[in-house]
Amino acid sequence: MRSSQSFGIHFTIRTDKVREGKVPVYACVTVSRLRSYIALKQLVEVKSWDNAKGALKGNREEFKSINNYLQEVRMAIGTCYQQLNLKGKMISAEAIKDAFLGTAKEVHTLSSLFEYHNETAASTLKWSTLKHYYVTQRYLVKFIQKQFKSADLYLHELDYKFIYDFETFLRNHKPVDHQKPLNNNGVMKHIIRVKKMVHLAIQLEWISKNPFANYKLKIQKVNREHLSEKELKTMENKVFDIDRIDMIRDLFVFCCYTGLTYVDVINLKHDNIVEAADGEMWVRTCRQKTDIPVNTPLLPKAVEILKKYKDNQRALLTNTIFPVVSNQKVNAYLKEIAEVCGIKKNITFHLARHTFATTVTLSNGVPIETVSKMLAHTKIATTQIYAKVLEKKISEDMAALRKKLKEVV
Template sequence: MRSTYRVLFYTKNQAVKNGKAPIMGRITINGTQAGFSCKKEVSLALWDVKANRAKGKSEEARTLNQELDNIKAQITKHYQYICDHDSFVTAKKVYNRYVGFGEDCHTLMALFKEQLESYKEKIGKGKAESTYRGLVADYKSLLLFMKTKKNIEDIAIDELEKPFIEDYYTWMLGTAGNANATAFNRVNTLKWLLYIAQERGWIRIHPFVSFECAPEYKKRSFLSEDELQKMIHIELNHKRQRANRDMFLFMCFTGLAYADLKAITYMNIHTDSDGGTWLMGNRIKTGVAYVVKLLPIAIELIEKYKGVNERKISPDNVFPVGEYQAMLGSLKFIGKKCGCKVEVTPHLARHTFAVLAILKGMPLETLQKVLGHNSILSTQIYAELINPKVGEDTDKLCERIGHVYKLAM
């Protein structure tokens, strides 16, 4: 047995309840470590910090120490087995064997990591970088929940039950302070992982299928026509700021999302028999087709960046789209300079286009095709932001009775 092998126990003092603290364990092997919960509690007055066990000869102390000795003996047995059968021993390998994560055991976080790596390889090939960033955030959230709430870093998929996702949802809304929509999306990510496990035959019944929650979506923001004019005419000193503003304007007049803007090439631009210019492609996020007849200002912006290959992914790309965070920071600055009432982000352009299109009379069925929405229900959200008919009908009412009722002098 290697001399660097060690198992010690300690209390998690920041989680004390009713004077008792959870007992944690740590396996150390050749510089590698793996922590775990012993699923035991002890009064702080009874715990010997230096000896890493309960002190005294009381029945409670003797029982607890015997249980800790049994845990250590079990871990040591698994350590010895791996030493005999594997040339490379780590604390994680011993821990996995101790908790039952053998070669045939499929775990939740291992599956999540696998899906993250698979998605990352497909970025730019039908998958959006923004969606990947969201999945990474979902992974970190789930791992934090398991560490802080469950005292574990992974769990066997066949051990998952409905209370797990119920606790996770409650934790997100409470301790983590997540918005309702964020918690809803992360629940769906977790359900998606379990559907994959079910398809692979790792589990027979999906443990979370009966758990339901509903999002409370925030009202979507958009630029007014006055604010849009200010964005067009604002004087900017830096070349990159001007480029980010121009790309934002192109999205405002086409309805493209950031990922779609980054993906478009001159192959996506087509001219019809009447001389009209069209932009056609498939949304990176969903793969759904979109088709936009370009307005004159959008055509001007395309022409402006023809032959300007600096910062473009390739000469075939229409615009020199940089990293999302860089564009976001630039647009926030420009928005403040223009005095916009809402925070200007890349996706705000898509909302602005949708609202502008509805205000100017574009039917929802047409807008659905332009935006590349799977369902017209997604498009109707924009119609709920404004209702031009209310304004038109109120104007008619004003024409009929506006001059009839006046305040007494």
């Protein structure tokens, strides 16, 4: 509820509705410069009305009676404002009008929308996805406190300016709990979540207008970093004396040859490795994020790593193929591994999945449809992000062309 709202009541007449020298009287309720008019079903003479005072001028008993009635209305409207305030309700001119007329209906706020979504989506969304909505909600709370000196907003107060100002807030926000400010696409991800919330509110008929109607998302195409063939081989062949570093390297390389994400590989069990009809070993699991099946034949390097961890004592304790280690620690160790291997790229665990898609499969002629299936993508357009023309492929294609041209000569 906003903590610094202006509130006022003024009585006025509608001169455009004059009939036989008389016009209707309205109570004008103003909250933070937004107005709502209440028809009072009182007719007064235009010439007897004092617009500055919002009352009839003169001492006629009829005029005194109407003026007394207007004061009673003023007190009643003021009482509606106070009751809404005491109950902690969001206050607006329309809410006060509804309370006065006895037509008050439930007014939804931005926080109530997020609470409804988070409660209903808990059964359908993975926590890894749902937690991002809580982060967006925290950013919204900070923005509303700073911009409006309030803890919440009515949904009907959302407009284009609100979205644009929230975007500006996110771009200028300097975090104190993590090291980097949001980049453009990070900002857009929060805006997308708010847009989904607004779409839900429209479907629920909690809001009639769409504040995103004229807003355009500004997603920037990013270069999906991956290890080159040379960098991958360097990492594979590097000898590490520290077991924990050696294990993280093996975990990462295994995913470079399978395309699995961190959460899926860390939960991988021996039952997920099967011998298929073709006599080869396959990994069969489901992506935790989407529940979509993953069926990928294991390449020799992946099989070699599996054999290495067949009797790992730490893994046996959790009944998993690899010892369990947090994603945060994995990424920290990967920075050390990259430095030792002389790899200048910013390596995170997800880069292994990119390497599988680009260096291991697509650049070696595996059809994009097959790669998409192994990555468990729902749309082939998602896989096309990785379908870059690499220098290796350009070299091979031009070599084939040179050979062909020589044969013609």
